[in-house]
Amino acid sequence: MVEIDDNLLAQFHDPRLALPLVRRLQDTVIKEPLRLMHVCGTHEHALAKAGLRSLLPPHMRLVAGPGCPVCVCPAGDIDLALQACAVSKVILTTFGDMFRVPSGDTSLEVKKAEGNDIRVVYSPWDAVNLARQNPGSEVVFMAVGFETTAGPIAASLLDDPPPNFSIISSLRLVPPALRLLLDSGDGTLDGFILPGHVSTVLGRTGYLFLETEYQVPGVIAGFEPLDLLRGILGLVSQIAQGPPFRVENLYKRAVSEEGNRKARELMARIFQTTDSNWRGIGRIPRSGLLLREEYSRLDAVSKFGLKYNQEAVDVLPGCICHLVIMGEAESEDCPLFGKQCTPRRPFGPCMVSSEGTCRARYQYRTV
Numbered sequence: 001m002v003e004i005d006d007n008l009l010a011q012f013h014d015p016r017l018a019l020p021l022v023r024r025l026q027d028t029v030i031k032e033p034l035r036l037m038h039v040c041g042t043h044e045h046a047l048a049k050a051g052l053r054s055l056l057p058p059h060m061r062l063v064a065g066p067g068c069p070v071c072v073c074p075a076g077d078i079d080l081a082l083q084a085c086a087v088s089k090v091i092l093t094t095f096g097d098m099f100r101v102p103s104g105d106t107s108l109e110v111k112k113a114e115g116n117d118i119r120v121v122y123s124p125w126d127a128v129n130l131a132r133q134n135p136g137s138e139v140v141f142m143a144v145g146f147e148t149t150a151g152p153i154a155a156s157l158l159d160d161p162p163p164n165f166s167i168i169s170s171l172r173l174v175p176p177a178l179r180l181l182l183d184s185g186d187g188t189l190d191g192f193i194l195p196g197h198v199s200t201v202l203g204r205t206g207y208l209f210l211e212t213e214y215q216v217p218g219v220i221a222g223f224e225p226l227d228l229l230r231g232i233l234g235l236v237s238q239i240a241q242g243p244p245f246r247v248e249n250l251y252k253r254a255v256s257e258e259g260n261r262k263a264r265e266l267m268a269r270i271f272q273t274t275d276s277n278w279r280g281i282g283r284i285p286r287s288g289l290l291l292r293e294e295y296s297r298l299d300a301v302s303k304f305g306l307k308y309n310q311e312a313v314d315v316l317p318g319c320i321c322h323l324v325i326m327g328e329a330e331s332e333d334c335p336l337f338g339k340q341c342t343p344r345r346p347f348g349p350c351m352v353s354s355e356g357t358c359r360a361r362y363q364y365r366t367v
Helices: 006-011 015-027 041-050 075-085 096-100 108-113 124-133 147-157 174-184 196-202 204-214 225-241 261-270 293-298 321-325 357-363
Strands: 034-038 060-064 090-094 118-120 138-145 165-171 191-194 218-220 247-249 271-278 282-291
Touching (some): 034 041, 041 196, 075 090, 075 108, 075 138, 090 096, 090 124, 096 108, 108 118, 124 138, 124 147, 138 147, 147 165, 147 261, 165 282, 165 293, 174 204, 191 196, 191 225, 196 204, 196 261, 261 271, 321 357
Parallel strands (some): 218 247
């Protein structure tokens, strides 16, 4: 059993160690204004919980990007799951965050209340085991997540699941979203704080296109307050020094240069990339994962003849989740935030998920 050094962990929250980093950040001479983006829901929660944005210079803005896989899951994918749960003897399974994400005026939570057999699982193996325990039923797993989740899902699908098991793939890849942000933006993104969890799979080399193609700096950071301060300072220091910019790994205790090659190999064996819709963003080339032909028996969409609803409503009237996801607005800019839209009664996906920006801002708001 690995022993955890509580004193070491406490250092990542020590204000005395944070103060020199904040002073260096305040003293770094940079152009004004500066707009940085992180692409990780866990980073947003850590930033909000520790109040780190209050330590940034006034000319520096750190916005949240599309770093929550549940938030970017389009209504059309949820509609596929809703169709599946209506099939006789189907048990629909998914992760808990998906239960309350809206597809138009309904959700999986609503359908469960109406009597459909929909269950929360904590891993893909839970869903596979459920299929083994219920041979008279069809178990469908709505697979949602980024690279971090796609690896274990690929492993479970390669572990001889029973014939009554299938998936709806709503898996997304982070690098194509970064490309979209840079290609479609107006040049106001000055750098990225790169996602810690996803980076354990991709490694530093998974983002080298930021250096070679875009000359945009990026820093891989961990999730503790000092991790994030170091990451922000590292990014700002690069910008102050000027090009050539690079991708820097400041989370080496968890992220290696090459990442998790085994996980990527498993993903490549069972999935192929495909153009995919992202809620509120649109279709991003080669940003999703689709089962390869040789594993089509595991595809619930073809197995049950499910039809993708192109008319499914991603963004309900009054919601600005699509702007929050793209870093074009803050959660507090939304007139529904904290009023009609709360974690108890969410209106948009960014308030539903534990990784959603609006959820984090609401949970750690000052009143």
